[in-house]
Amino acid sequence: MVDPRFSVEMRDVGLQLGVQEFHFDCRLPAGAVIAVTGASGAGKSTFLNLLAGFDVAERGQIVIAGKDVTSEYPARRAVSLVFQDNNLFAHLDVVTNIGLGINPSMKLTTADRQSITSSLEKVGLRGFERRMPATLSGGERQRVAFARALVRNRPVLLLDEPFAALDPGLRSGMAALLLDMHRETSNTVVVVSHDPDEVKRIADFGLFIENGRIAVAAPIDEFMGRQDHPGLTQFLRS
């Protein structure tokens, strides 16, 4: 049974990587910004990789936007991705990198091209169309990755520490851009963050992962106030 209130569901999902076992069971509210937190090595990236399809569940079920995607390839899932290293193709210019988000064969319609122009405008990069990734700053590259996610316009946006490599001023600018994109599209955002202040500022719902499992899942006010979990308390004080 698919429940429309939840855009992402993991039902008894299990996986083993090396000696680490993972077990995830959760329902994430549709249209919310969900922060995924936890210590280094807890399983945050694996959680995201399972949703993206880069890691494959050995048991259980993953439902995204109402569809069972447990055995679907990454490209067929209703997600777009922005990862820390922003995954731009170094040999392709900005406009082509963004166009690939719409259609991997780059057969773009006029409407697609308009949507690329408008996405570049939104991230403040009009005029950067023909620039190569190597000529851009870290923040500009990250904004191209956001523009690509924007044109893909999928119901779920997955971000793995998207701001980690940026300096503090740029971090808050990019977080604001993320929230603008979120308000405009009403998509569900699942974002890994190491920063309690950032979590408090941008998230509606918090997940705390520990030793390959979800130890705490709660609306953000409750999450930030929880004092019954030592690992979470330590994270919130960091």
Ligand SMILES: Nc1ncnc2c1ncn2[C@@H]1O[C@H](COP(=O)(O)OP(=O)(O)OP(=O)(O)O)[C@@H](O)[C@H]1O
């Ligand atoms: N392919 C793999 N083979 C063996 N072990 C793995 C593999 N992928 C992840 N692991 C282990 O699983 C655990 C969780 O890794 P994961 O990258 O999900 O953690 P994380 O919470 O994202 O950590 P960080 O904050 O440091 O990025 C780690 O102990 C990691 O070494």
